[in-house]
Amino acid sequence: MAFDTILTNGLIVTASDILPSGTEIGITAGVITALGLALPHGPSTKILDARGAYITPGGIDSHVHLAQKNSPTGDGWESGTRSAAAGGTTTVIAFASQERGDESLVPVVEEYLKLADGQSYVDYGVHCIVTNPTAKILDSEFAWLFEQGVTSVKLYMTYEHMRVPDRGVLEILFKCRELGMTTMIHAESHDMISFIIEGLERKGNTEPYFHALARPRIAEDEASYRAISLAELADAPILIVHMSSEVAVNHVREAQGRLLPVHAETCPHYLFLLSEEIKGKEHDHFSGAKHVCSPPLRHRMEDLEGLWRGVANGTFTTWSSDHAPSKYDHPGGKKLGLVDGIPRFSKIPNGLPGVETRMALLFGQTEACLPASEAKLSLSRFVQLTASNAAKLYGLSGRKGSIAPGFDADLVVWYPGVEGKRVIEQGKMHHDMDYTPFEGVEVGNWPRWTMLRGEIVWSDDEGGVVGKKGIGEFLKRGRGEVVMGRTGNVPRGMLGDEREYWR
Structure with missing residues (x-):
C-alpha cells in the first residue's frame, strides 16, 4: 500500500498512551489509514519529518463564539477559524443563538450556517443557544435540531435577556435526555449578581475592576x-461551561463520585490570569475592560491552583477557549462601557479572545515542556482535554479527536525540545482583534504544522496559514456520549419509580 502522506519520526500521543518511538502515520484521502513501523511509500508519497517532536490530535475547541449579533466587533468565521488553525485547532463548535423574541429555532440555525458556508479554515459544528423554550420548540424543533446534526444546546442561568428559569431548564433537560442531546449550562446566580450590581452602581463603583466584585465565586x-x-x-x-471556582468544581467532583453524568469545562484565562488584570494600567484604568469576562477572573493564586487540581485529577472534561471577543479600541466594542466618558462595567461586552492560544498554553504545562516534577498534567491528559473528550461528548467519535486508523488526519506537529518556545504577542495573532489577554506570556511550544484531513493548513516553517478559506466542512454530529458517570441514577432520597408518577 502506498500512502498520500507519511508522517515520520514523531512521538505520537493519544488519550491513553505515547506510542512506541518509530511509529509512523499513514494518510490516504485525508484519513489515517495506518499506524506502524517503516510504512511503504510510493513515488508520489509525501514524507513529513517531525524531527523527534510530539504529534497530537488536532484540537477541538467546543466553545467558540463567531459572527454573533450581540458582538458586532467580534471575530467572524473567516478570522476566527484562521486563528484556530494557527493555534493547532482543527475543529470548532460555535453557537447559533436564539433571541428572546424568536419563536422558532429553524431560521436561527439555518441563517447562522449560511454565515459559515465557504468561510472556514477548519471543520466546524454548531450548538444552539436556547432562550425561549416554548412548547412548540421543545415538542418538535429539538428533534429537528438533532436531525440537522446540532446535537447540543446551551442555556444561561443569568443575563436578563437570555436566562432560562429553573422550570425551563428542567423541561429542556428532560427533552435532551429523551433525544440524546448534550445540555451546556452557564451557571451563575442571576439574582445575586443583579443585587450586587445595583449596590455597586449606587455607590459609584463602576470602573471595570468592579466587574470582578459583581460576580463573586459564591454566585457560581x-x-x-x-x-x-x-x-x-x-x-x-450536562456540561457546566467555563468554570472558575474551586467550590463549584468540587460540586461537580462530588456528583461524579456518585456516577452522575456531570461534565465540567474550564478555560485558559481562569488558570493563567487574576483579577488584577481588570484594574488596568496605572493611568488608564479602563484598559482593564480587555479582561472583562463572565464568570470573572478570580482574585488569588489559590483560586488558580484549585482549578489546576481539577485539570490534573480528571474532574474537567474539556478545555475550551470561550473565544467571545470584542475589540477594545472601538466605540461598538469594549468602549461601550464608557458612557459619557464615565466607566460603567455593566455595559462592557463580556468575553476574551483565546482560540489561537488555547492549545499552546496547556501544552506548555505538560512534561513535553517542563520537568516531570513541575508539569501540571500528562500529555495524554492534554489530548483528553483538548480533543478526545470533546469528540465523545459532542457526537464526533470515530471521526475526530484521536490518532487511529479510520479517523480524520487532523494532527498537530509540535517543535522538538525548546525550539518552539515563544512569547505570545498581539502582533503575531491571526484573529481580527486588537489585543490578546495573554500578551507577554511565554509558552514552551507552538504548533509547527496543523493538518486538517491530511492537508497542512498552518505551517510555521512557511510563515503562517497556508490552508485555503472554505476548506472547513460542516460536521453533522451524532448522539453525544457520557464521558463521566452514567444515566439511570435515582436522585438521593427518592424511590426508584417516583418519576413514573409525574412523567
Whole structure:
C-alpha cells in the first residue's frame, strides 16, 4: 500500500498512551489509514519529518463564539477559524443563538450556517443557544435540531435577556435526555449578581475592576449546585461551561463520585490570569475592560491552583477557549462601557479572545515542556482535554479527536525540545482583534504544522496559514456520549419509580 502522506519520526500521543518511538502515520484521502513501523511509500508519497517532536490530535475547541449579533466587533468565521488553525485547532463548535423574541429555532440555525458556508479554515459544528423554550420548540424543533446534526444546546442561568428559569431548564433537560442531546449550562446566580450590581452602581463603583466584585465565586457555586440538582432530577447529562471556582468544581467532583453524568469545562484565562488584570494600567484604568469576562477572573493564586487540581485529577472534561471577543479600541466594542466618558462595567461586552492560544498554553504545562516534577498534567491528559473528550461528548467519535486508523488526519506537529518556545504577542495573532489577554506570556511550544484531513493548513516553517478559506466542512454530529458517570441514577432520597408518577 502506498500512502498520500507519511508522517515520520514523531512521538505520537493519544488519550491513553505515547506510542512506541518509530511509529509512523499513514494518510490516504485525508484519513489515517495506518499506524506502524517503516510504512511503504510510493513515488508520489509525501514524507513529513517531525524531527523527534510530539504529534497530537488536532484540537477541538467546543466553545467558540463567531459572527454573533450581540458582538458586532467580534471575530467572524473567516478570522476566527484562521486563528484556530494557527493555534493547532482543527475543529470548532460555535453557537447559533436564539433571541428572546424568536419563536422558532429553524431560521436561527439555518441563517447562522449560511454565515459559515465557504468561510472556514477548519471543520466546524454548531450548538444552539436556547432562550425561549416554548412548547412548540421543545415538542418538535429539538428533534429537528438533532436531525440537522446540532446535537447540543446551551442555556444561561443569568443575563436578563437570555436566562432560562429553573422550570425551563428542567423541561429542556428532560427533552435532551429523551433525544440524546448534550445540555451546556452557564451557571451563575442571576439574582445575586443583579443585587450586587445595583449596590455597586449606587455607590459609584463602576470602573471595570468592579466587574470582578459583581460576580463573586459564591454566585457560581450556588448556581452550579442548582444546575447539578436539576440535572439529577432529570437524569440528564450536562456540561457546566467555563468554570472558575474551586467550590463549584468540587460540586461537580462530588456528583461524579456518585456516577452522575456531570461534565465540567474550564478555560485558559481562569488558570493563567487574576483579577488584577481588570484594574488596568496605572493611568488608564479602563484598559482593564480587555479582561472583562463572565464568570470573572478570580482574585488569588489559590483560586488558580484549585482549578489546576481539577485539570490534573480528571474532574474537567474539556478545555475550551470561550473565544467571545470584542475589540477594545472601538466605540461598538469594549468602549461601550464608557458612557459619557464615565466607566460603567455593566455595559462592557463580556468575553476574551483565546482560540489561537488555547492549545499552546496547556501544552506548555505538560512534561513535553517542563520537568516531570513541575508539569501540571500528562500529555495524554492534554489530548483528553483538548480533543478526545470533546469528540465523545459532542457526537464526533470515530471521526475526530484521536490518532487511529479510520479517523480524520487532523494532527498537530509540535517543535522538538525548546525550539518552539515563544512569547505570545498581539502582533503575531491571526484573529481580527486588537489585543490578546495573554500578551507577554511565554509558552514552551507552538504548533509547527496543523493538518486538517491530511492537508497542512498552518505551517510555521512557511510563515503562517497556508490552508485555503472554505476548506472547513460542516460536521453533522451524532448522539453525544457520557464521558463521566452514567444515566439511570435515582436522585438521593427518592424511590426508584417516583418519576413514573409525574412523567
